[in-house]
Amino acid sequence: MARDDEVLYVSEGDPFIDPQNEAKVTADQHGAHTDWLTLNIGGRPFTTTRSTLVSKEPESMLAHMFREKDVWGNKQDEHGAYLIDRSPEYFEPILNYLRHGQLIINEGINIRGVLEEARFFGIEQLTEQLEAAIKNIQPAEDHSPISRKEFVRFLLATPTKSELRCQGLNFSGADLSRLDLRYINFKMANLSRCNLTHANLCCANLERADLSGANLDGANLQGVKMLCSNAEGASLKGCNFEDPSGLKANLEGANLKGVDLEGSQMTGVNLRVATLKNATLKNCNLRGATLAGTDLENCDLSGCDLQEANLRGSNVKGAIFEEMLTPLHMSQSVR
Structure with missing residues (x-):
């Protein structure tokens, strides 16, 4: 109720x-x-x-x-x-x-x-x-090249063996000489006309990078990756590609037209199907190098050591082989 x-x-x-x-x-x-x-x-x-x-x-x-x-x-x-x-x-x-x-x-x-x-x-x-x-x-980032001063700040803040990612960045014309650039990822970066003399590029990734007209004289290129990179007209005199630990530099498919590699240490380097037309390779150590299918037309290979190098299918039309340290063998099969 x-x-x-x-x-x-x-x-x-x-x-x-x-x-x-x-x-x-x-x-x-x-x-x-x-x-x-x-x-x-x-x-x-x-x-x-x-x-x-x-x-x-x-x-x-x-x-x-x-x-x-x-x-x-x-x-x-x-x-x-x-x-x-x-x-x-x-x-x-x-x-x-x-x-x-x-x-x-x-x-x-x-x-x-x-x-x-x-x-x-x-x-x-x-x-x-x-x-x-x-x-x-x-x-704005694409059209403004990074200066040496800016890049050095990044380097100082980065541990030596950490991969600093510089993929696709613009360093055109920058002075990067004598810098420690080990392990840096420069894949597809613009390094055209850069001053990289005596720089340490050990194990750096330069795949598809633009190095046209750059100066890399005396640079350390041990274990460097330069697959399909464009280094046309660059200077690489006296560079060291030879890694005592056995890690081989890889320049497969690179455009090296007219480059100057005189006196470089290139034992075991991979230059398969690379273009070296009109390049200077005088007195280079190319022992055990892979040059299969490489375009060596009009190259100056005088004084080179090509012992056990693989030249199968390479184009040596007009190439200079004077004063070679070791004779070429039929098994190396040049054309």
């Missing part, structure tokens, strides 16, 4: 729901999206709300990870922070974007690093913004 001051609730067929309990459930559900949590990103803590990670980009990896508690079984550290093995400096602008929707990158932060993190976390709108921003600044 209901009293006069009590509220009567009537349900026609549906389960009875107490409004007070309904309000409590709604509050709990709302709290699931606004409760605070801490992320441990690469050792650095970031405190934020669940709604920040979920609301802005609902289809992102972060949204799926934290939309519901413990669905992904995220591992936590001793303080309860969720462990994510990514870069904290690149994550910070991403978290700020999720907070207020604005892309803000502090000075000194590489925008490409932020882009990689945005892609990793599947934040599509931010990824599009970053790609557009990079596209806008790309032309």
Whole structure:
């Protein structure tokens, strides 16, 4: 029996729901999206709300990870922070974007690093913004050669054996002489007319790089990778390609038209199908070198040591073989 001051609730067929309990459930559900949590990103803590990670980009990896508690079984550290093995400096602008929707990158932060993190976390709108921003600044980078002073700063901040990625960068005309450039990735870089005299390029990657007109006299090229590089008209006098540990330099398919390699140590070097037309190789040590299919037309090979070198199928039309240290054998099969 209901009293006069009590509220009567009537349900026609549906389960009875107490409004007070309904309000409590709604509050709990709302709290699931606004409760605070801490992320441990690469050792650095970031405190934020669940709604920040979920609301802005609902289809992102972060949204799926934290939309519901413990669905992904995220591992936590001793303080309860969720462990994510990514870069904290690149994550910070991403978290700020999720907070207020604005892309803000502090000075000194590489925008490409932020882009990689945005892609990793599947934040599509931010990824599009970053790609557009990079596209806008790309032309300035392409047309402005890097100076010696700028590059030396990078070198001093990099461990000797770590691979410094300089792929596709423009060093045209730069003075990089006598620098320690070991293990650096110069793949597809523009090094035309560079001064690289006496530089240490041991194990450097110069694949498809433009070295046309560059000066590499006296450079250390042990174990260098110069596959399909363009070194037309370059000077490489007195270079050392010979690695005592047995690591062989690879110049397969390189364009070496008119290069000057006089007096270089090139034991075991791979010059297969390279173009050496009109090149000077006087007094070079080419013992055991691979010259199969190489274009040696009009090359000056006088005074060379070609013992056990493979010249099968090479073009030696007009080549000079005077005063060779060892005679060519029929098994070497030149044409």
